[in-house]
Amino acid sequence: MADELRILVDRRRFLGLGGAGVAALVLAGCGGDGGGDGRTQVTAPPVAKAPTNLEGALNIYTWADYQNPDNVKNFSKANKNLKVKIDVYDSNEAAIAKLELSGAKAGYDIVVPTGVYIPQMVAKGLLQPLDKSKLPNFAKLDPKLLNQPWDPGNRYSAVKDWGSTGYVYDKTLVTEPLSDWAGFFRAAAAKGVSGKVAVLDAPADVTGLAFWREGIDWNTTNPADFQRAEQILTGELVPHLKAFNSFPRDGLLNGEYALAQMWNGDARQVLLEDPDRFAWVLGAPKTELWVDNWTILKSAQHPQAAYAWINNVLDPRVSAAEIDYHGYNTAVIGTEEFLPKDLRQKELIYFTEDEKARFVPGSVANQDQVTRLYNKLKAAASK
């Protein structure tokens, strides 16, 4: 029922009612969340008092469909119709390669790298240090997500959103309730599940499975650790593996997979669709912390506009609209009150302190070894 209501609430009519106050009223009436047709329930007006010396354009280099188009429109309108251009990439490494090779001529102002890649971007001279005086809303970020190993003191980055890794399983096929990575491996070998297992198509996440379960730091460079991981994964995972798939949503829902490693945002979408059939487990005892960040390129042609944009999107109301759109937590304190009260599957956005204790940020220190092991597993699985 809520779904139908949601589709009827046309975005344009919504905006026409104007103002966050009325929006809150309508929200309270409709309920539901960002599922359904992708239209968000939360539309926030931009932060007032944007600086007046903005350049007329802004070029953002990010993932597709990763920012609420309403926020883009509102920002543009509030700043003399500043032209915001969004270009997209489908992998961090490709984006970095392109920025590095293009030198000063890249043409972008803001880029959204995942945290582990920031050190190399800094080393390549791609990023400019953030002038926090131009980002008053930076103070609204949750300190627990700041000061990560890849950017101590957040000299270059502000959190855009963050997430973690766990897995989803089909409750009709996996009868015991699972709660950690050991459970993942056990379930993978179970009858009815074996041969229908998917893991993420991301090297560190796959090798991480073994490290996290064994309590080994997943950023290790010790060859002995890798040998152990290879043993575990080749023996306990590969024989039951069906696919390396970073987007196993449809596979789970269509019954192709019974068990799939997933990022929390994606997992949430699966649970929204079919909460009775599927269950989510956040990785334990340890799991990944990934953070996507706003950064400003050294070669940015429109730095003032970039600062204004980032400051705007760190405002709790605007940030709530972002969460509603893409389903990942933005680390801005105070967003919960702007989201619908009965937002479903909130546990996959707002984690408990216990759960947060499991997060371990990643690093690219062992990139080569991880990739080598990963390709070995892929080859073994393709036989």
Place this chain on the structure above:
Amino acid sequence: MSARRGRRRGADGPTLALRVWAVLVFAFLYLPILFVVLYSFNRGRFLLNWRGFGTNWYREALQNGDIRSTLTTSLVVGALSSLVAVVLGSLAGIALARRAGRWTRPFLLLVFLVLVTPEIVDGISYLIWFVRLNLGSGLLRLTIGHSVFSSAVVALIVQARMAGLDESLEEAAADLGATPARAFRDVTLPLMLPAVLAGGLLSFTFSFDDVIVSTFVSTAGTTTLPVYVFSALRVGLKGDLAAISTLTLLLTLGTLAVAALVLRRSGQSAEEVTATLTGGG
């Protein structure tokens, strides 16, 4: 006698079998498209999970500025790069078919190199080169980047067409007083046309589909549609992409209908040309 083109040949065994096979192949080619069209009417949040019938995604697609701009870029680049590919490739194809010599082997090696090089290598190396050459225009970079592979394809197809078609017809035309330009236009071009058309269609398709090279060589504001689609995978494919695909499908089918009318006038097969030149055969 040669005018008999078997149009009145009835549906004998082999013809029937061939027709059935062709229908099956067409069905095979359109099967996934059927699903794309179907799921463009999927009301649900995620493309691949059916939640009921609805046309909401069509509205979304047309309102989505990112989709509109990337589609436009893709169409423009597709047209430009196909043009370049067809011109370069056709000339090369004719040369391969009629002017073969010691140069043929190294050239073919180059063509094969173009065809076999993994796209990631193309993407990175082209970008390095474009930056070195100080070529800043995204549209130009994309056009050049796409045209390399496509022109190689066109060359091989035109070569396959012209192989063995010697120049006696052009010579006959010259004997009858035609200038080389006229002979080209009235004799060679019609002979080549199916290959040029085939090559052009394929070139456009490759350009429209290209992801990796496009990712690397595009500049701010020139992201192409397939790059957008691949990037959207991370947050989840939505119905708006299927809606846009269905709309472009309808558009192209419509354009085909128009093109069919145009082709009806200019397409001439070998025998028709011969018939014309030798006075009706």
Place this chain on the structure above:
Amino acid sequence: MSAAPGPGGAAAAGPGARRRARLPRFTLAAPAWAWYLLFFLLPLVVIAVYSLGYKPPPGSGGSIGLDRLSLDNYTTALGDEVFASTFVATLRVAALGTALCLLIAFPVAYWLATRVDQRVRGLLLGLLIVPFWTSYLLRTFGWRLALAGRGFPSEILQDLGILSGPLSLLDTRLAVQIGVVYNYLPLMIFPLFVALDRLDPALREASKDLGASRLRTFVQVTLPLAMPGIVAGLLLVFIPLSGEYVTPAILGGARGLMAGSLVASQFLEAQNWALGSAMAMVLIAMVLLTIGVLALVGLGVRALVRRARRVDLAAAGPVPQARPAAGRAAP
């Protein structure tokens, strides 16, 4: 790959030919030459140089170190058994895919060239390619929907009794094969069609008038004349297919690993451009080598066939020469 020399070139008489003979033979191909040299070969040389470099330590800020050149990456690439076994699997997929494309495409191209009204051919060619103007990723996911165990093709097949259980094709090698054949079919149909289309139907009729059976006509008249199209199609499918990896990954799951994926993963996931470049060079060389070997085999087979046919011909009479456009073969 033999372009027809001889009759097309030097021996032609007439004022036009003499004028043309002054320009070098590759003149028409010169623009393409220049284009490839400038925009392809030179960039590729950069990659070749990279293959001799090394991956600098993470903190240094570069992606490629070139102060110390060596062949280490090649030793690694050639010694890597994952790469070797994956390459063999890739060749298998590419060879099978190419063969399937040929078998599926030929009847269609033949039908289009010989049984379809002249004016409709272009339209049908267009109809063949239009599916490929849907976004590539969407088409491939369309296949995932089509092959899904719960999709309606699966249900229909079960209802018809053809299948005893739901379709379980996804994430298998068969799915990879279907996917690549699907994507490369136009690349086979088009060259076959343009080659078959130039055949004068009068030749086939003449052959029949002379008493040859349909099969004989096909084998001795149609097939040889279609050969340039067949060769072009084989090359256009096999060569790029060897470097392909995206469709196999999406449809084949764990079974869809191809050599191109390993190359890409070195550039992207491992950010090791040096090793990636070397692997790419090795892949390229191996594919070209394969083509070379197959070409030699093909030439050998052709020589044998020719010799066998020559004996045949002594009894049966002359085979029409390759001059379909001349119209002179018409009685």
